[in-house]
Structure formats: C-alpha cells, structure tokens
Amino acid sequence: MQAAGFSNRNLFQSGYLIGEWQPGQRFIRHGEFREMDNGHDFYAPQSFSTPDGRRIVIGWLDMWESPLPEQQDGWAGMLSLPRELSLSADDRLQMRPAKEVESLRGAWFPWPVSTLNNQQTTMVDNCEAMEVNLRWDCARSSAEQYGLRFGDGLRIYVDAQQQRLVLERHYPQYGLCGTRSVPLTAGADLNLRIFFDSSSVEVFVNDGEACLSSRIYPQAPRRELALFAWSGSAALTEAGAWQLE
Template sequence: MTSDINREFIDHASALRAAEEGVAKLAAGRNDRWYPKFHIASDGGWINDPNGLCYYKGRWHVFYQLHPFGTQWGPMHWGHVSSDDMITWRREPIALAPSLNVERDGVFSGSAVEGDDGRLWLFYTGHRWQEGPNGEQENLEVQCAAVSDDGVHFEKLGVIIDNPDRLFHFRDPKVWKQDGRWYMVFGMSTPDKRGQILLYSSENMRAWHYERLLFRHPNPGVYMLECPDFFPLSDPNGNLRWVLCFSAMGEHPNGFSNRNLHNAGYVIGTWEPGERFQPQTEFRMWDWGHNYYAPQSFEAPDGRRIQYAWMSPFIPPHPMQEDGWCGQLTLPREVTLDHYGCIRTNPVEETTALRCGTTDFGSFVLDVNENRVLCDDIDAAEIEMEIDVSETTAERAGLKIHSTDDNAHTCVYYDDQTHRVVLDRHAAALGNRGYRAAPFTSHHLKLQVFVDRSSVEVFINDGEQAMSSYSTPSPGKRAIELNAESGTLAIQSLRIHRLRSIGLDR
C-alpha cells in the first residue's frame, strides 16, 4: 500500500470530536414522540446497518452506521453502544470517523472479532467517491482494519485489501476464525453488474489472500450483494449446514416476496474451506415486513447465533427525520435450524427481562364484527396471542396497534383467504403505507408482537417467520384493540406485557 492511501486528511481524534458535537446538537432538540423505548437508536442523527456485533471483555457490543450531522444518509461513521446483559445499554464514544484519504467519504459497514492478540479488531470498508467516465460519481472502496485494547478507543491500521481494479461496489467485510485460519467474505459487483461474494483468508489478520469466488447470484438483475454473513448451524440431529446471508440489490417483487426496494435473505447449503459454497435451498427472506435490511450475526459465548438488523426506512416519507433522528435496529434474535432444516428466528431469551407488568386475558371468543379495546394507552408492549384457526370463522381477525382517536392504526391480523399473517399500514397516521403478508404452515397460529413507539415486530409460530415495520401513530393515546371481520375469532390465550426502557431514551 502506498503511504498516500493511508494518509490522514484530518486528525482522527478531531474527526471524532466533531461527530460527537454533531450528535449532541441533534439530540438537544430531539422530539421523543416516536423515539424507540426498547430498540437501539442513535442519540441523534441517521443510522443504518448494524456493525461489529460481538462479546468482548464481559460486555455485549453493537456498533452501527451513523451520520452524526443530519437525519439523512451521509458520510458514515461507526456509532457504539454496549451492555452487560443485552437488555440495558449505555452509549459509548463514537468509534470510527472518516480521517484517512481512503475513507474520506465514509467508514462503511463491517464486523468485529477478538484477535489472536486479545485485542478487539474492527474490519470495515473505506469509501470514497471517484469520477466516472461520463463525469458521474462512482464508489471506490477498500477493506480496512482498526484495533482496540479496551473495546472503546480504536487505532486505525489502514488498508488491508486494496481495490486495484477500481470495482464500483466492493464492501462490507465479515470475518471469522475456523480451524486456525481467519476468513473474510464481502460483497462486490462485477463490471457487468452481477452481484457476487468473495472469500479471502489470512494467518495473521493483516495480510489477506484471495481464495475464490464463494457465490454468484443467479439473477442477472441483482447487481450487488451487500452486508454478507456466513456461518454454520446444526439442526437438532447434529446435521451441519452453512447459511449464506446477503442483502440483494436489484431483486424484483415476486408475489408476496421481495416487496421492498432491497431485500435481505439467505440460502442454506454446504461448504468446506477451499471450496465453493453449494446452495441447497432457494433464496429465502429473513423477514416479511416493510423495514428489515443488512442483518448481521455473531456467536455468543454460550454458542447461540444472535442477529441484529436495520429497520430500513428506504421509502419516504420518514416522519422521525424532523425530530432529530432517523432509523433503529431490530430486537436481537436467536437464529436456529429446526428438524426440517429450516431457519427460525426468535427474540433472545433476555428480552423477557423487559417485562414490567402483565395483563392475562385468558381464552375467549370474539363475536362477529366485534372490536374490543385491550389496552387504552401503551407505548411499549409485548403481546402473546394464540389463535385456534380451525375454530375461527372470521375472514380477517387480529390486532389493531397504535390505534388513536382519529381512527389511525396499523393491523396485524390473520387472513383466512390467503392463510397468511398480514401487517397492514393502510390506516397508518403518517409515513409510508402498504401491507406485507407472511406464510405459516399450521392450523394453529401463535403470535408474539413487539410494539414500540413507532415500530412493530411480529414473530409467527415460534419464529417460523417474522415481520418488522415502522408504524408511526398520531398524537394522543395509543390503544391496542382486537377485531374480527365477517365471523368470530377463537382466542386460546392472550397476554399483554408492558415493557421498560433499555436506557437509551429519555
């Protein structure tokens, strides 16, 4: 690497101070009417992808993409929070800011691992703009690293993988160790705009060598595979499979699938070091909601595979932008492989510690076209509900959340005609609308619904499917209601838990 590539255009400490001041200025005027109570968000500014998920020196660490000077996407930094229980979080200093020539326009996404030296290593993409052949602005990206002795303050090491062919998309390194060797995957776009994932390896984490093309997306319309993740899972019988995750840019809607601007999913297959990944399934979506992108995972000390994603506000309007912030992460989810070789995602067990009061409604039948108020005002709740589909005659039945006096609301309901769970924002007060529909396979429906001040996450039949969407309510009381349309609704059990703050709101 030439010295010019790693030369600073600004002192990193000065860049970090400026970023902290930018966030503080936005936070000072922040309106908390929709600010999340139990999801990770920045104190102020725009956030997107989760980065650097890890457990280091007794604490859980979550880093995230941050624009500290505004509520629109902009030059990326790495924000940071940490926790000793994965439930109550504290804000840490901003970890990375653009300071080297090679990253002058953004410190893009990446990952974190504890190195052989006991230090915390961050791997990330350095981003800068270049002028294309027609005068347009194009990406120029390389992979970089930084290290820390305390998990909070980082020293940059500069470029570890260059981009000599000046490929337009070349980013988002995910690093892990296996059989005594370090591996890295990241996404790229070929000159003919095909999305691929590359595999590199290293013995010392500094010198990296190209291994092979790991995966090429079969759809020629998919031009980039962002934020790849690659990890093994075993089913209850001990059968090992590899899960290759990516966020596909350029995929088109297909029925109920791929309805978002960009869509995050995975394929399951087999892999051995030195070999190409062999898919055994089709592309499957991680989440069927409106706002789920760039998921990343890590292995917890107890062996669990834990995943966070960005609740992506790709489609405007974004009402929270006028409030000094924009974007949040999902709840942490445990990823498992079931007896059928299918992925399940559920909230981590630690989320039960958020509960601070429970109302148990027992079992009952809701009459034809009946609407029942379950809670007249609540800003943070977990709803556990089981529906006997075989005894339910309603065409549509389920929950209205964020229901306000002006009749604005978001619906989470069972649709008998499609045999799907539907998250419908047609009556939402603000923001983008539309609906999403997720399949389920049985005649028993178990829903676990998390309602925050401006979002909803739905887990279906113990993690068989999930749905995550923003839901922006009107001013005033926010009720939770139960409704049955053109028939009855047979409830086997229903409980509502009030949820406490994770410590990041005010």
C-alpha cells in the same frame, strides 16, 4: 431483487441461502434465496456468536430510499430486537427473540380469552412499549379477518380467505401504506409474540417460523390496542401483555 407475488416487496431484501462451505472450497447452495423478515423494514442484518454458542442477529428497522418522516424529529430508523437463529428440520431459518429480551418485562396483564363475534374490543388504552402474546384457534374460527389493531394505522390479522397472516400499515400522511404477509397452515393454531415500541412493531410467528417488522407512526393519543373479528367469529385461547421497561 424483482418482486414476485408476495415475496421481495421491499426496495431492498435481506435474506439467506442454505448450503455447504469449507475453507478454500466453493459454497454449494441448497435451495433458493429466502427473506429473513417479511415486514416492511429489515435491513443490513449483522450476526455474532454468544459465549454459550448461540447465533444472534440484529438488523436495522428501516428501508433506505423510502420515506423517513422521523428525520424531522432528529432520528432515522432503529435497531431490531436481538434474535436467536436456528435451522428447522426442513432447512428454514427461524428467528425468535433472544432470551435476554425477557429481562425487559415488567408487569403482566392477562387478557380475557373468548370467542369474538363480529366485534372489536379495546384491551389497552395507551400502548407505549409492550410484548403481546396471542394464540388463536384457527380451526374454530370462521371470521374472514381477525387479529389486533393498533391505533388508526396498523393491523395484524389473519386473512382466512388467503390463509395468510397480514401486517397492514396505513400512514398516508407519510406515504407509507401497504401490506406484508406470510402463509399460514390451514387449521393449525396461530401463536404470536408481538413487540411494540414507540415507532416499531416486530411480530414473531409460531416460535420463529416467520417474522414481520415495520416502522409505525401512531398519532398520540391514538395508541390503543384492540382485538377484532369481522364477518364471523374468532377463537382466542391465550392472551396477555407484558409492560416493557
């Protein structure tokens, strides 16, 4: 599909159409095609139904025909976390981590909550596999950019001027640079669940309103997590991280 503004920026799109269908009848579409995941890498999702009636989807965190630097290490891409699907009141698909993902949690590390003023603060020296939970009070935040940095190549931040949440990866040595983003509601709190693994990040926005997933290539030993706010202040009201087993 052809790119349009912030949408359909990847080589291949995985998305959905809302509509009505009955066996033997035509599908009646309501609305337009929408991407399931707004990150750099989400491909060929497959879904199934659980015994308790939940619809779960798993996708490839990869984008075929893009650079695959991991091939030199004998692998290419990976599966996403299992995600539970639901439909919002305004007929938008929502994805949140399946409840079974919580069984991976180990130790909990609370982070101090505060207002950041034109600063960067390291919270984790070496992030391997973690679930980070953050809540920002956007109404009380004046910074032009504020969020989380991982090593030298990844930032997940609010762009206050554009009112968007941005995932920015910068790995020029592999030819993988660029941003993906989703719109934010002005003045509303922003709740993030961010899952880091060795070479992936999955961001769940406001309990499933949006997701951004990308391959990442942090260079050891630069795997620190740091909070930042530039050109103003940012109010962090909840923060912490689970070590994942």
